[in-house]
Amino acid sequence: MALLPAAVPALRAENLSKRFSTTLAVDDLSLTVPTGEVFGFLGPNGAGKSTTIRLLLGLLRPTHGAAWIFDDPVADVARAHRHLAYVPADVALWPAFTGQECLDLLAGVGPGTDLAYRDELVARFGLEPGRRARTYSTGNRQKVALVAAFATRAPLLVLDEPTSGLDPLMEREFRRCIAEAAERGQTVFLSSHKLVEVEAVCSRVGILRTGRLVEVAGLEELRRLRRTEVTVDLSRPAPRLRGLADLPGVTDLRWASGLQFTLSLVGPPGPVLRALGETDVARIDVREPSLEEIFLDYYGEVSA
Known part of the structure; x- marks a missing residue:
């Protein structure tokens, strides 16, 4: 895996805003995520987390501000996405493909995949790769996307509500994969509304509420929210x-x-x-x- 220099932030945003008609979905967000960090992006449902992620990945054009992935401007989507793997909140697969075919296709467009590790993850997540994607439940579609992302050697993993369709046993496996990615030096940007999940795997968090980044804090600061x-x-x-x-x-x-x-x-x-x-x-x-x-x-x- 070709990791990028630690001195270069994995992700950076400056004064990022997005307005839809009269709704200000993201409001003047500035954030830096250092290389190698497991960063939690925390907020209740509807806070604007997914919109922010789409802006950070160049999938939405900001009303104001800019973002960079390892110093590549996200406005150049093809260039910026060479460095990352992304799991969206709502995973859509090719319905006529098998799970294995979906994994192979995703490996072909990504920045490199550890095939042996991918096979291990298929077993660990209990995925049935021979089934057609149209027969998969929400949780199984999520598993395909997670296996593909964790098996990649992209230096940045962006995960948007990645455990929403998983049962508790698979959530535990997910946390284990986060730890393994961190050991390899990969940066993880994890968006979630689950306080316990973020607290278990992240070293630092940004807290979003109604489109505003109200706090960026370490775990000790986060724990004062727990009651x-x-x-x-x-x-x-x-x-x-x-x-x-x-x-x-x-x-x-x-x-x-x-x-x-x-x-x-x-x-x-x-x-x-x-x-x-x-x-x-x-x-x-x-x-x-x-x-x-x-x-x-x-x-x-x-x-x-």
């Missing part, structure tokens, strides 16, 4: 639990009655569990809020 909502029903009143609000990581303690309360928890649950262990708990419910809820809570209403 758990806990609802507790008590068998009998426990006045000393009113002091839960003073425990580390506890926010937004709300009592619905003398026997039920909810709280938000960031960080280790140990102090809260120890406090609850000294009371008569009838039921406890733990829920991770959706990414949209987290964004609304953390950033508030951010207009485009």
Whole structure:
């Protein structure tokens, strides 16, 4: 695999904007992804992630701004795409081709493919390459695209919501492939609305909301977004639990009655569990809020 110099950013955007009629889909986005980084592009559904990716790849013309792939302007699509493999959010294959024929065709137009590794990935993802693409489910079409991308030796992998059709076992395999790509020195740009997925594989993230890049952060900064909502029903009143609000990581303690309360928890649950262990708990419910809820809570209403 011919990796490009580390001093050259894998991906760079300056003041990138895209307007569709009266809708500003991407608003003045500037971003640099260094070579060799696994970068997460995070945001709730509808935030503008796919539109941004199409701009970054030259598949849409920006209203304003510019982007580069390893210093090649994406306006020259053929030149820029020599350096990358792309998995779109909605994978479309040639319906009359078998999965194997699709893989062979994709290998022929890419920047080089490790065929032995591709065969290994076919087995690991449980893909049936002899079937016609028209018979594939959404998840199997996704597998074909992922196998083709991970087997390529392109220095940049751009993955847009790549696990949307995969079951949990295949999601685990996907994360393993990301780690292997990083070990080879490939740059990965991973767009997702799944906080847990991005946190598991990325070293740095950009957070998009309503078309605006509201933050670029490392994992430590990302983890402050993680919170758990806990609802507790008590068998009998426990006045000393009113002091839960003073425990580390506890926010937004709300009592619905003398026997039920909810709280938000960031960080280790140990102090809260120890406090609850000294009371008569009838039921406890733990829920991770959706990414949209987290964004609304953390950033508030951010207009485009």
